[in-house]
Amino acid sequence: MVEAVRVHxxxxxxxxxxxxxxxxxxxxSEIRIRTTAIGVNFIDVYFRTGLYASDTPFIAGKEAAGVVEEVGEGVTDFRVGDHVASATLSGSYATELTAPAAVFVKVPDGISDETAAAMMLKGMTARYLLRRTFKVGPEHTILFHAASGGVGSIATQWAKHLGATVIGTVGSEEKAKLAKKNGVDHTILYRTEDFVQRVAEITGGAKCDVVYDSVGQQTWKGSLDCLKPLGLYVLFGNSSGAVTDFNPSLLAQKGSLFMTRPTLFGYTAKREDLIETANDLFDVVKSGAVEIPIGARFALKDAADAHRALESRGTTGSTILIP
Ligand SMILES: NC(=O)c1ccc[n+]([C@@H]2O[C@H](COP(=O)([O-])OP(=O)(O)OC[C@H]3O[C@@H](n4cnc5c(N)ncnc54)[C@H](OP(=O)(O)O)[C@@H]3O)[C@@H](O)[C@H]2O)c1
Structure with missing residues (x-):
């Protein structure tokens, strides 16, 4: 039998x-896998609360790593015994799952299942944000909100690897230390400091080429004030609540800014994009340029505790569930 965490x-x-x-x-075209490690992501919270729509009941979760136990007719990319992972599952909080083979990639030697479960969704997000949404390079100054969170910890290391000047906001002194360890050049304690003012000070008034904002409601307005003219505002999450009152005229007033609201699912919908994105992530992790910090592990049956920790800003790096 299969144990699963469902939302009724x-x-x-x-x-x-x-x-x-x-x-x-x-x-x-499907495979059945036994899961070995399961990623916890903020999107799991959005589906649980209904911020993102889904029919009930459903199995929670999008991300998992595991071992192939059975392959369906016509599957040629995977064999029984392969270690695989996915970030776009419809229900990953389970000891076993059956899903289309096309959503999986093989996990290469040298990357453990726990690391794979901790990095597929967050790391592929970091990759498209830094390499496709905006091509970050040494000439750029970027602001990354929630810099010591799951996506933030990976993206800031990767942005440093690409040579950018990285400014990161964090919720506590302890998180600031972690962000610095990950290479963030300047940390801002945005719960107590005015991040707009601090960005202006840090950059000598020049501001940023791009702002990556997954916090949303509490940060979007200030984020626009952290951008150079023609800069790019990337709103990619809602950790503090959804942005509902955005007026496009603000982009004109703040300096002919650009804005995008991207999703990993949009950037990896084509199989070739998924493979390229995953391979790039595997390369930076295997080379040691980016480490995947696992801040907490919970038993699958304690998924509710994992959500409580994530929502209360009590986690750093990635959180995984062990089936
Ligand atoms: N669009 C996409 O493709 C995509 C893909 C993956 C993730 N995301 C988004 O990226 C964000 C990060 O995801 P994650 O799973 O890695 O989570 P996470 O960053 O580990 O956790 C969220 C962090 O947001 C910060 N935060 C600020 N205000 C908050 C509030 N009111 N409540 C809770 N947290 C708050 C906290 O850090 P501080 O204490 O340091 O403020 C918290 O640790 C989420 O918004 C997620 O939806 C988007």
Whole structure:
């Protein structure tokens, strides 16, 4: 039998219900895997609360690593025993899952299943943000909010590897230390400091080429004031709540700015993009340029505690569930 964490009605962490469900054999083009490590992401919170729409009941989670146990008809890319991972599953909080083979990639030797589960969604996000949404290089100064979180820890290391000057906001002194360890040049304690003013000071008034904002409601307005004329505002999350009152005229007033609201799912919808993005991530991790910090591990049955920790800003780096 399969143990899974399901949501029957939307709500707080307490709606995550650990229960036994049936196993499903793979249909054509599908594989069945036994999960070995499962990634926890803020998007799991959005689906649990209903900020992102989904029919109930559903199995929570998008990201997992595991071992292939069965392949369906027509699957040629994977064999029984392969270590695989995915960041775009419809329900990853389970001891076993069956899904289209096309959403998986093989995990190369030298990368553990725990590391894979900790990095596929967050690391591929960092990759498209820094290499496609905006091509970050040594000539750029970037502001990355929540710099010591899951995506933030990976993206800031990667941005330093690309040679950028990195400014990172963080929620505490302890998180500032972690961000500095990850190479962030300047940290800002945005719960107590005015980050707009600090960015102006740090850059001598020149401001940033790009702002990466996953905090949303509490940071979007100030973020626009941290950009140079013609700079790019990348809103890619809602950790503090969704941005609902955005007026496009602000982009004109603040210096002919650009704005985008990207998703990993959009950037990896084509199989070739998924493979390229994953391979680039595997390369920077295997080379040692980017480390994947796992800040906390929870048993799968304690998924609700993992959500409580994430939502209360109590985590750093990646959080994983162990089935
Ligand atoms: N669009 C995409 O493709 C995509 C893909 C992956 C992730 N994301 C987004 O990226 C963000 C980071 O995801 P993650 O899973 O790696 O999470 P995370 O960064 O580990 O956790 C979120 C962090 O946001 C900060 N935060 C600020 N205000 C908050 C509030 N009111 N409540 C909770 N947290 C708050 C906290 O850091 P401080 O204490 O330092 O402020 C917290 O640790 C999320 O918004 C997620 O939705 C988007």
């Amino acid at each position: 009605k939307l709500g707080g962490p307490e709606v995550l219900t650990y229960e036994t469900i049936g196993s499903r054999p793979p249909g054509p």
